[in-house]
Amino acid sequence: MKTLKVSRKLHRWLMLFLGLQFLIWSISGAYMVIFDIDYIHGDSLVVNHQAKVNVDEITYPLSALAKQYPDAKNIAVEVFIEQAVYRFTEHDEKYVVNASNGEKISPLNKVVAISAAKHYYSGDGAVLESELITDNPPFELSRRALPAWRVNFDDFGSPSIYVSAQTGKLVSKRHEFWRIFDLMFSLHVMDYEEEDPSNKLLFWFTLFSIFAAITGGVLSYFVIFKNRAKNTLDKSMGVAR
């Protein structure tokens, strides 16, 4: 009986302080496991275009490009909105050049960025707004993706399509479910800035929570098993209670 009482007291007091975090852990945990991670990643927001490079379109040869951009590296021939293009890096700057005529497409202007975003986007929603982000990226965009155009669509989950202003490539796709997931993750690991699971706050909460859970386990053991064993025994004994 003493163990039962001590456990009950500890469990109650610990949970007074930890209970909210337990609730947060279970709500955020449930959210993260229930929503399919591919959906969270926004895979359904975009079309995975398989348009093939039309060889005949490449009328501007690499040799010409090499003259124009002698230090070009990581050269690629790809399709950008149905047009064959060269993509490459020169002096830490990325370029998109029309492979038919050598015209520079990058950096993308607003019109091109929006049409690229529409091209990538799989939904029917209209474009709400667009902006060029060159520094201070929002939390949902990596700094490495800058500079990038953010194009917001008027659709379920407020989707945003991020198009690199230098390469014209899709660099990110986000919707509310990702944003909530991100919030849930920081709540789950109790790090509201860097989302790092190795923080001290999480350590102490988890440590005390383990203790609280064990006292809870002792309570369950006593209340369910001990009492049951006693009850069934007593019941079959007749008058005892």
Place this chain on the structure above:
Amino acid sequence: MLLLKKLHKWLSLLVGLQLLVWLGTGLYFNLMDHQKASGNQYKQTPVVAQVDINRLVEPQLVLSQSKQVVSLKQISLLEHPYYLLTHNKGLYSHFDNDYSLVDAYTAEPVVIDETMVRKLAQSSYNGKGVIKNAVKLSPPYEDIPREQNEVWQVNYADYIQTSVYIDAGSGRIIKHSNDDKRFVDIFFMLHFMDYGTEGSFNNVQIILFSLFTLFFSLTGFIWTIELLFNGQYKVRFGNKSRTLALFDKDLELIGEFDLATNTNLLDGLIDHDIALSSTCGGGGTCGQCKVRLDSSVKVTSAEHVLLTKEQLQQGYRLACQHDATETKRLTLIDVTKAKKYLLELTHSEFISPYIKELRFKVLGGEKLKFKAGAHLRFYIPPAKGISIPARLPDAFKYHWRDIEYFEYEHQACSRSYSLANGDGQIEAGTNELKFTVKIQNAPNKSIYPGVGSSYICNLGLGQTIEAAGPFEDFHAKPSSNKTMMLIGAGSGMAPLKSLIEEQLCFYQKERKETRGIYFFYGARTEEDLLYKDELYRLSRKYPNFFYYPVLSRPHKNWSGAKGYVQDLLTSNINKICQIDGVEFYLCGPPNMMSATINLLKTKNVDATNIAFDEFI
């Protein structure tokens, strides 16, 4: 609220262990070495080729000779430029992709073979191990569960068993893995309940568990809030105490007691040897530790559930929900001067194969007064027990023939037994306490026999035992002319016989109007019919007392009723009396009790007219 607490209790059983796994693995993630966990201990970035742009083959030329591509890209492998042709592009590189490789200087098609793979692996590895082997594999892979393309696995003979994974189509270094990472992966598997190793946390089992856990913490959270609002969280410093005036249920002052304020009244009273009934031990769920306090004392939600409105208005509260600071007066209602006694065994006799009549003398010469139906709580000390009782009469040995003899040790416990005193002894108070106790036997060693019943039935004459009481949960209603119907079986005899004798005695003394008393008693065989001669004698003596023994397995010449007592009752209850004005008193095994209570409910018997001595 009660449902919520029940839910919390049972959910704890369901998710408790997984919750500990989550917390334990969570703590591990918090503390683990992230460098080790990445598997990148010996990973380095391969040196990139210095590309001469003028030597690169025209992409147009390459493309005109190849299958159609989504992308042609100059990449570097082993410090040499290649064109990576992507014929089919997955949304991510680990999704299904279709690649081919061409030498960017010569336009020669290149196939990634084992020799090249070994070199590629080495270019990304800076450890001292040598390559053990390189194998081409198809998905799925344990180390990289989400990868959907064919890969080469290059295994190193180093102390952490490094494996380098290389995309078979593109030559890209996918990942390094090693024993440190594999160890961490076990924790991830546990945390994500990913026992199929799909590399995801969207599996059915975790979704189900997460929902149960959500309900679990929600119920716990609400419970905590409820406790908080009911003032169940109190910080008290030191061992202060407060003096309360204690009354017994007849409102007679028992005395003034100092009760500790840092504990609830239930626990505080124990310090004064006043033990209230409680099976939940102070959790506010069994509702047994009823007392009366000042009626201004706050009502907790547990009390709203477990006590009636009238009771609450009259000041009834649960002792476990309050402490000594909240009240000045405390009235014990289940207890009239219940206290601890030392009892000496004076008589111990088998009255049926499994039931003994025990009589104890109260040491100190005190006489106990109590209502018929009351019980005492015996404190069973830790001791050795035996599975077959000592001093078993020859006539009953037959019934114990299937029981295996063994010895066992048991811990201290407390058990309650109903007093079987009757026949006019109890009104005046008695120094001799009578019990009928059934020895709960165990067929074999896998379970212990009834610890309490075995212990006290094996006590020798003259031995002593401590007991507290009397507790009067079960007793006759104030005298009236209502018909009494008593239904019992087995050792449920004790309190019922006590009640019958009390009533008949009262009837004889007062010579009041006749009150019908019917006693249905169930047993297996004639041997199990306790006190049958005495009861037959009483039924002859008192015209208003009717005794109906019912046997479930009678001998051939049994002329009485056969079957279970509840079945007999079902078929005969309407013949016996008008059911409206009847008081029912029940005591017996759980099946009999629940069946009888259900029967009475279907007959629309008011719950207030059913008293039962429940074995909880």
